[in-house]
Amino acid sequence: MSGFSVTEPSKRQKWFAGLLVITYAVVTLLPLLWIIATGFKSPADSISYPPKVLFEPTLEGYVNLFSTRTRITPSMRETLVEPTTWYEQIARDSGTVIAGPSRYGQRFLNSVIIGFGSTFLSIFFGTLAAYAFSRFKVPIKEDLLFFILSTRMMPPIAVAIPIFLMFRQLGLNDTQLGMILLYTAVNLSLSVWLLKGFIDEIPLEYEEAALIDGYTRFQAFYKVVLPQAATGIASTAIFCLIFAWNEYAFAVLLTSGTAQTAPPFIPTIIGIGGQDWPAVAAGATIFLIPVMIFTILLRKHLLSGITFGAVRK
Amino acid sequence: MAEVSLQNVSKSFGDQVALENVTMTVPDGSFVVLLGPTGAGKTTILRMVSGLDKPDSGQILINGEDAASQSPAERNMAMVFQQYSLYPHLSVRQNLAFPLKSPMLRTPEDEIIRKVDAVAETLQISHKLDNKATELSGGEMQRVSIGRALVRKPQIFLMDEPLSSLDAKLRSDLRIELKRIQASLGATMLYVTHDQVEAMTMATHVGVLDHGKLVQFGSPREIYEDPVSIYSASRLGSPKINILPAEIFPGAPNGATSIGLRPEHISIGEGVEVKVGRVEHLGDQTRLHLKIGELDLMTLTDPHTKLTRGDTLSFLPRNPLYFDANGVRIKLGA
Numbered sequence: 001m002s003g004f005s006v007t008e009p010s011k012r013q014k015w016f017a018g019l020l021v022i023t024y025a026v027v028t029l030l031p032l033l034w035i036i037a038t039g040f041k042s043p044a045d046s047i048s049y050p051p052k053v054l055f056e057p058t059l060e061g062y063v064n065l066f067s068t069r070t071r072i073t074p075s076m077r078e079t080l081v082e083p084t085t086w087y088e089q090i091a092r093d094s095g096t097v098i099a100g101p102s103r104y105g106q107r108f109l110n111s112v113i114i115g116f117g118s119t120f121l122s123i124f125f126g127t128l129a130a131y132a133f134s135r136f137k138v139p140i141k142e143d144l145l146f147f148i149l150s151t152r153m154m155p156p157i158a159v160a161i162p163i164f165l166m167f168r169q170l171g172l173n174d175t176q177l178g179m180i181l182l183y184t185a186v187n188l189s190l191s192v193w194l195l196k197g198f199i200d201e202i203p204l205e206y207e208e209a210a211l212i213d214g215y216t217r218f219q220a221f222y223k224v225v226l227p228q229a230a231t232g233i234a235s236t237a238i239f240c241l242i243f244a245w246n247e248y249a250f251a252v253l254l255t256s257g258t259a260q261t262a263p264p265f266i267p268t269i270i271g272i273g274g275q276d277w278p279a280v281a282a283g284a285t286i287f288l289i290p291v292m293i294f295t296i297l298l299r300k301h302l303l304s305g306i307t308f309g310a311v312r313k
Numbered sequence: 314m315a316e317v318s319l320q321n322v323s324k325s326f327g328d329q330v331a332l333e334n335v336t337m338t339v340p341d342g343s344f345v346v347l348l349g350p351t352g353a354g355k356t357t358i359l360r361m362v363s364g365l366d367k368p369d370s371g372q373i374l375i376n377g378e379d380a381a382s383q384s385p386a387e388r389n390m391a392m393v394f395q396q397y398s399l400y401p402h403l404s405v406r407q408n409l410a411f412p413l414k415s416p417m418l419r420t421p422e423d424e425i426i427r428k429v430d431a432v433a434e435t436l437q438i439s440h441k442l443d444n445k446a447t448e449l450s451g452g453e454m455q456r457v458s459i460g461r462a463l464v465r466k467p468q469i470f471l472m473d474e475p476l477s478s479l480d481a482k483l484r485s486d487l488r489i490e491l492k493r494i495q496a497s498l499g500a501t502m503l504y505v506t507h508d509q510v511e512a513m514t515m516a517t518h519v520g521v522l523d524h525g526k527l528v529q530f531g532s533p534r535e536i537y538e539d540p541v542s543i544y545s546a547s548r549l550g551s552p553k554i555n556i557l558p559a560e561i562f563p564g565a566p567n568g569a570t571s572i573g574l575r576p577e578h579i580s581i582g583e584g585v586e587v588k589v590g591r592v593e594h595l596g597d598q599t600r601l602h603l604k605i606g607e608l609d610l611m612t613l614t615d616p617h618t619k620l621t622r623g624d625t626l627s628f629l630p631r632n633p634l635y636f637d638a639n640g641v642r643i644k645l646g647a
Contacts, residue, residue: 211385212392214415227402
């Protein structure tokens with residue numbers, strides 16, 4: 001027997017591997033579970049010490065997240081009619097009345113529009129550029145590719161001030177369009193490089209066969225190359241979306257009102273009526289959901305995307 | 314259907330000369346086979362004619378018209394690639410229907426179904442129509458890609474070693490089938506192969522390529538019986554032509570350094586003495602390996618021969634081919 005064996009690992013090795021994976025999962029999942037749990041705690045439970053692991057779940061955090069409330073005194077409470085809905089009841093029980101909806105819904109929608117909008121554009125332009133770089137004789141191709149990559153060599157926030165001034169000149173400050181363009185610009189270098197790698201792997205013969213079968217270059221690209229690049233496109237899209245979705249620094253700097261995304265908004269909840277950790281946690285929990293769904297939908301592609309090129313099909 | 318002609322076509326890839334001044338006409342309805350070893354320029358010619366590559370100089374005429382400005386789609390040709398040719402994201406049926414659905418043809422749905430079923434029947438792949446293209450064996454893939462060419466009626470069929478990955482039985486079936494289809498459609502076919510049996514049995518014309526040059530173009534018989542050089546002569550014939558020093562035998566013409574002997578050029582009885590080496594019984598024929606001193610030579614003999622290793626016999630050449638020091642044929646009486 002040699003030291004390097006490709007046979008089935010022993011029981012002990014399997015146990016050890018399993019233990020490692022479980023440890024890693026616990027370390028990474030614990031904060032996430034903590035946030036989700038905090039969203040269902042009462043404000044008092046959320047800051048209790050020692051921390052409460054078992055608690056009575058309440059939707060107070062979620063009600064607070066989506067509403068603005070006014071504090072009332074017990075004597076005032078006597079004069080009001082009984083609440084008719086479950087969320088008014090929850091607010092009443094914590095000594096407030098709901099004054100109206102909060103801005104969370106709109107900020108969340110901004111995140112969706114800006115996140116998916118910039119992801120779409122990054123993929124759209126990235127695929128076209130990657131195809132051109134992969135298939136055509138582009139003058140000074142290597143230099144262009146290096147230039148595109150070089151835009152990634154500094155943290156994007158390093159150019160925050162010029163971008164801020166530029167946006168002010170162009171009237172893009174605090175607009176959805178501005179944020180979409182910004183995130184697209186930042187993501188484009190990643191998407192061009194990733195997608196070029198994927199498209200390089202697709203043999204030229206498929207397109208040539210399509211050209212001879214009576215299709216134009218663009219139709220061949222659309223009908224033959226794109227479906228085969230689906231794996232690469234899906235994994236690139238996930239990377240782009242995660243960046244645009246989580247981006248905080250530019251969002252703080254460039255948006256404050258109409259185009260503000262959820263990340264800069266969520267911390268501001270703390271200030272409304274004391275330290276409302278359950279509302280913050282509820283905001284964070286809901287914020288996780290779209291990326292989670294997107295990733296789950298594309299997970300099959302993502303996995304084969306990561307190992308792409310490792311195995312000759 | 315169409316006639317294709319190449320006029321002084323040259324093509325280089327970097328320093329590599331792929332084609333040098335090739336002039337050749339593929340007549341309407343003919344079956345032209347291009348022969349030559351890897352790197353001789355066979356595939357490059359197919360790609361030029363298809364429009365996938367453009368010649369550096371020279372012209373390609375389709376029905377007498379310069380095709381330089383025509384895209385591959387506009388040339389209306391069908392091509393069978395050597396490899397990688399099936400669309401892996403489509404089923405076999407969708408692969409076969411792909412050319413019919415092109416904007417050039419826009420075939421109605423019911424006609425697509427009819428044509429695809431017919432071609433699948435011919436190529437014995439009907440039972441695989443709903444499989445993914447990637448779930449096929451190599452031979453099945455190759456049949457589907459041949460099917461994708463046969464499913465429409467192009468001006469010309471271009472085939473790049475289409476039968477090379479098939480087993481012997483299927484290969485001979487399809488050889489006959491392809492020839493039948495070509496003849497019944499009256500189609501023009503430009504066909505690349507290494508296999509000399511395919512060349513001999515299917516071709517109306519054979520083009521012999523050597524390092525990008527077309528060294529001989531003619532009927533298979535012509536190339537076989539009247540080759541212009543040792544190179545040309547070695548392309549056809551099984552067993553291969555024997556090339557020996559000319560001085561071994563009497564009667565060599567002036568300037569001849571080599572003599573080329575095919576099995577039918579050897580007349581056993583008297584003359585130069587040879588030793589029998591290996592005797593290979595192939596059933597319908599027997600291959601004899603002979604030795605003249607240090608020189609090897611192979612010929613055919615009676616299937617029921619009694620000869621065994623170590624026997625000696627004598628023979629004389631009969632109407633052999635003579636070549637000069639450069640391997641160029643010396644024609645007697647010319």
